[in-house]
Amino acid sequence: MRRNLLPLLMFMVLLSPLAIDIYLPSMPAMALEYGVSNSEVQSTLVLFLFAMGVGQILIGPLADRFGRKPVALFGIVLYGISSLLGAYAVEFEWLQIARVFQGLAACSTSIVVFSAVRDCYSRKESVSMYSYLNGAICVVPALAPTFGGLLALQFGWRSTFIFMALYAIFVLFLVGFRFPETRPLNTDSTGPLYRWSRYKPVIGDPHFMFYASCCMIAMASILCYVSYSPVWLIGHLGISELTFSGLFGLNAAVNIAACFAAPVLVKRIGNRPGVVVALSLMLLAAVIEAAMYFAGPQEGLAAAIAFMAPMMILCVGFAVLLGPATSMALSAFGERAGTATAMLGCIQMSGASILTALIQLTDIPAPYAIAVVMGGFSAVLLIIIAMNRLSHLHQEQLQHD
Secondary structure, three states: OHHHHHHHHHHHHOHHHHHHHOOHHHHHHHHHHHOOOHHHHHHHHHHHHHHHHHHHHHHHHHHHHHOHHHHHHHHHHHHHHHHHHHHOOOOHHHHHHHHHHHHHHHHHHHHHHHHHHHHHOOHHHHHHHHHHHHHHHHHHHHHHHHHHHHHHHHHOOHHHHHHHHHHHHHHHHHHHHHOOOOOOOOOOOOOOOOOHHHHHHHHOOHHHHHHHHHHHHHHHHHHHHHHHHHHHHHHHOOOOHHHHHHHHHHHHHHHHHHHHHHHHHHHHHOHHHHHHHHHHHHHHHHHHHHHHHHHOOOOHHHHHHHHHHHHHHHHHHHHHHHHHHHHHHHOOOOOOHHHHHHHHHHHHHHHHHHHHHHHHOOOOOHHHHHHHHHHHHHHHHHHHHHOHHHHHHHOOOOOOO
16 A cells, blocks of 8 residues: 555645646736736735645644545545636636635645655655655646646636646546545544644744744745746746746756755754755845846846846745754644644745735835845844844754653
């Protein structure tokens, strides 16, 4: 069973990044067709991630109560239906609703995937499994925008949502016939599904909240970059969808390389220094991004490259930060690992979506908006780390009793 599990988990885990990246080149065309602003189109990404974050604490207990496979099948069916709803949405509000349901669906499959790894593999084996799964996730941003751009050029942007529905049908058959129930027999599924007492010790831990904030700021920076890029490069600078896909894919390739190199770096320097390096890289990216917009080229491909080049530094910082910050946030919660992980995912994704939505309400140009989020908050976190009297927030901690 375990030997054949990895391909199934990979197919399921791709549902989430596919829903984020495949329609990015089509966002300006979607704004024109619906007659809405760029920020409203960007909200389709924000709503998706917000739903994924909230789903962490809503759907996680369901996987323990009813089993992994039923939750996975529910998520895949919901993903397919919501993709079709997005494909045929006449009113923009229905597209936004479809994206919320897609986020909940993608959250369902993601929870099942990572729960199945914990169910079936030892801690040492899990490290390799997570590496394979994260590698698969990182490949999608390199390929999906190009594929989505080609689909949109040939058949229109709605074809990208139809493709997501077809992919969901494919995964549904695989999971339905090949995926076993992995929930351990000793799983505690009694009592109320949602109890505040489960989450209160986690939220009340300042060390957890600090490193959860680090993860949230990193995710918000990436979400700003992903949501602003198509409307700025295609809509404002006028580059083609395929050129955008090439530039975006190049950054994704840098992210893939960084994901493989980051564990080596962090193992050598340690978790806390790894977080410092990552936040410093994000601050550097923000300074360069703002400087390039202020003094660099303002139109054409040169301006597009000036916009995207600092984002490569952001991608490296994001890859370096996520591992050690997650480890530090969860280090004190061995007995509440599942609850703490769900809370971390909720804060990381839902918090990032709220920050991104707030900056999108302003009229700040895209380069400055991204620089404000990733540079401003990174600077605040670095200042906190530099303050000795706040060392309880960021120093290594032992596990709670």
